[in-house]
Amino acid sequence: MTSVATAPQASTTAPAPAVEARGVHVHLGASHILRGVDLTVARGEVVALLGANGSGKSTLVRTLVNVLPPSAGTVSILGRPLGSTVPWGDVGYVPQRVSAGTTVPSTAGEVVASGLLHGRRLRLPRGWRARVQDALDLVGLADRAGDATSQLSGGQQQRVLIARALVREPELLVLDEPVAGVDRPSQEAFAATMTRLVGDGLTVLVVLHELGELAPLVTRAVVLRHGRVVHDGAPPRPHGGHDAVGHEHVHPHEPGPLADEHRLTRGPLPGAPGTEARS
Amino acid sequence: MILFDELGYMLGDPLMQRALLAALLVGVSAPVVGTYLVQRRLALLGDGIGHVALTGVALGWLIGATMGLASADALAVPGAVVAAVVGSALIEVVRRRGRTSGDLALAIMFYGGIAGGVLLIGLAGGSSSNLMAYLFGSISTVTSTDLLLTVVLCAVILLVGLGLRAALFSVSHDEEFATASGLPVWALNMAVAVVAALTVTVAMRVVGLLLVSALMIVPVAIGQLVTHSFRRTMTVASVVGVTVCLVGLSLTYWYDVSPGATIVVLAIAVYAAVALARPLLIRRRPAGDPHPDIPDDVEVATTPAGTRTGTRSGAGDAEECPE
Ligand SMILES: Nc1ncnc2c1ncn2[C@@H]1O[C@H](COP(=O)(O)OP(=O)(O)OP(=O)(O)O)[C@@H](O)[C@H]1O
Ligand SMILES: [Mg+2]
Numbered sequence: 001m002t003s004v005a006t007a008p009q010a011s012t013t014a015p016a017p018a019v020e021a022r023g024v025h026v027h028l029g030a031s032h033i034l035r036g037v038d039l040t041v042a043r044g045e046v047v048a049l050l051g052a053n054g055s056g057k058s059t060l061v062r063t064l065v066n067v068l069p070p071s072a073g074t075v076s077i078l079g080r081p082l083g084s085t086v087p088w089g090d091v092g093y094v095p096q097r098v099s100a101g102t103t104v105p106s107t108a109g110e111v112v113a114s115g116l117l118h119g120r121r122l123r124l125p126r127g128w129r130a131r132v133q134d135a136l137d138l139v140g141l142a143d144r145a146g147d148a149t150s151q152l153s154g155g156q157q158q159r160v161l162i163a164r165a166l167v168r169e170p171e172l173l174v175l176d177e178p179v180a181g182v183d184r185p186s187q188e189a190f191a192a193t194m195t196r197l198v199g200d201g202l203t204v205l206v207v208l209h210e211l212g213e214l215a216p217l218v219t220r221a222v223v224l225r226h227g228r229v230v231h232d233g234a235p236p237r238p239h240g241g242h243d244a245v246g247h248e249h250v251h252p253h254e255p256g257p258l259a260d261e262h263r264l265t266r267g268p269l270p271g272a273p274g275t276e277a278r279s
Numbered sequence: 280m281i282l283f284d285e286l287g288y289m290l291g292d293p294l295m296q297r298a299l300l301a302a303l304l305v306g307v308s309a310p311v312v313g314t315y316l317v318q319r320r321l322a323l324l325g326d327g328i329g330h331v332a333l334t335g336v337a338l339g340w341l342i343g344a345t346m347g348l349a350s351a352d353a354l355a356v357p358g359a360v361v362a363a364v365v366g367s368a369l370i371e372v373v374r375r376r377g378r379t380s381g382d383l384a385l386a387i388m389f390y391g392g393i394a395g396g397v398l399l400i401g402l403a404g405g406s407s408s409n410l411m412a413y414l415f416g417s418i419s420t421v422t423s424t425d426l427l428l429t430v431v432l433c434a435v436i437l438l439v440g441l442g443l444r445a446a447l448f449s450v451s452h453d454e455e456f457a458t459a460s461g462l463p464v465w466a467l468n469m470a471v472a473v474v475a476a477l478t479v480t481v482a483m484r485v486v487g488l489l490l491v492s493a494l495m496i497v498p499v500a501i502g503q504l505v506t507h508s509f510r511r512t513m514t515v516a517s518v519v520g521v522t523v524c525l526v527g528l529s530l531t532y533w534y535d536v537s538p539g540a541t542i543v544v545l546a547i548a549v550y551a552a553v554a555l556a557r558p559l560l561i562r563r564r565p566a567g568d569p570h571p572d573i574p575d576d577v578e579v580a581t582t583p584a585g586t587r588t589g590t591r592s593g594a595g596d597a598e599e600c601p602e
Binding site: 023062065066084086088089091093095103105106107109110111113114115116117118119121122123124146147148151164174199 | 308317318320442443445448449452453455456457458459460461462463467499503506507508509510512599
């Protein structure tokens with residue numbers, strides 16, 4: 001499955017882009033959320049998807065991983081049109097929201113193990129325990145495999161979701177604010193893991209509010225506003241002074257709900273989960 | 280020992296043997312399916328299916344009467360199976376369409392199921408009292424044919440419920456992630472719905488349609504009181520399910536009480552006992568520092584004293600403004 005996916009278009013020299021979206025429109029209920037988004041992510045790129053709350057970032061990535069149906073436009077992932085022919089085992093996804101606590105308890109290990117299932121693989125592969133343990137190790141939770149997820153802190157739960165995406169050793173990672181609520185040491189560890197995986201050829205599309213620890217990795221930034229791409233190119237650099245990393249100011253009462261590009265590298269909106277318009 | 284003699288008599292009774300075997304199978308299967316239902320917040324689905332199955336019983340009865348079959352209720356159980364599967368699949372379709380209407384659809388199933396059952400049994404020339412055996416169980420009248428059907432259906436339930444556990448867990452735990460993994464989410468959801476319907480119909484003989492859901496849900500409630508993991512919750516629930524079914528049924532050999540009601544009351548008693556004993560169980564865990572042993576997220580020295588407590592709460596730490 002892995003090897004087939006890389007070169008479906010034999011005539012082209014380069015493999016098909018990891019993500020190719022053309023003129024994607026998405027309607028949710030009565031609202032027109034995405035209004036003609038074009039996005040290409042080549043193999044090996046690390047693309048940051050930026051934009052204010054409600055600009056449609058999550059909607060876009062959820063469309064890319066086949067959770068939301070586009071009302072118009074085409075999407076192909078790893079060279080295959082969206083659908084069951086996409087090698088989903090090569091795609092890792094970290095959703096934005098920690099799923100609302102389910103009623104039956106589940107351990108971190110069980111949640112991570114569910115990342116090993118994809119496509120037609122409905123049963124855990126041989127040696128799954130070791131792979132789950134390795135993935136938890138990557139996010140620094142090796143000793144919490146047997147703990148109930150509901151008893152982990154918000155940031156730890158977020159790291160479990162990262163491990164769930166990494167456990168299948170994906171070629172393409174789609175991350176929706178993976179480090180929101182994750183402490184600085186764990187963010188550094190996450191960035192180090194990403195650096196290593198990107199060095200091995202991983203492609204990453206990551207929704208962020210600030211580039212943070214991932215800044216050195218990001219090769220390109222795409223900015224959404226009102227469901228349209230308004231910038232596609234060099235990632236914004238922190239411009240000195242009070243915008244520098246480690247010196248973030250939060251202005252809860254700042255007027256205007258829509259940030260523009262100049263504010264992108266500034267501190268995130270107040271980070272407490274729940275204060276943002278989560279999808 | 281009188282007790283062993285009595286047990287010997289009970290186990291030697293062929294009627295009781297069949298009943299115990301049916302109770303054993305249902306006791307294992309119902310909590311397995313119940314675990315998935317609880318996880319998807321569909322704890323009441325079993326009740327909804329149970330009510331619809333009643334219409335199926337009456338419909339089978341009506342068809343049997345129309346065809347002039349020797350025993351009017353020969354088609355009652357097949358009717359229940361068909362109605363339960365159809366009703367359960369319908370609920371699943373409604374749940375997919377829009378989340379809000381799932382509740383209403385369940386309520387309509389409740390009312391429609393009972394009303395339809397009573398109406399049809401009247402048309403079939405029977406009376407509501409004919410439905411009593413199905414509403415409250417009739418395990419003492421399990422025939423070899425019934426037992427065979429129970430064995431086959433329970434095998435299907437356990438094959439799906441245990442064989443696909445990882446996939447069903449994934450879909451029940453985080454449907455969005457399962458979809459993004461390319462899993463056949465629709466088929467897996469349908470599998471749970473169908474298996475739930477089958478469970479209701481096999482458990483119908485043991486505890487009755489009105490109490491089926493209790494056998495699926497209460498053991499799970501007990502399981503999650505004592506474990507942290509999905510797998511162990513399911514295991515504990517099944518063990519509890521088997522135990523209360525066998526003990527409850529055995530009691531009816533000596534006391535003239537309803538098996539279904541006895542089983543459910545036992546299960547609830549176990550739940551109450553475990554809930555009360557839980558604080559003791561928890562306190563026996565080794566007391567360790569749950570906080571991760573990693574460097575502080577912020578320069579504590581530059582932070583006003585008392586406002587920070589290290590990295591215990593991951594959420595929000597990174598965003599706070601280290602002044
Ligand atoms: N299920 C839904 N039905 C209708 N509108 C929705 C739905 N989900 C999201 N929206 C709307 O779509 C818009 C885009 O939401 P989206 O979640 O994509 O934003 P986002 O860019 O990810 O924001 P954030 O930074 O807060 O995560 C928002 O205005 C939101 O109100
Ligand atoms: Mg979002």
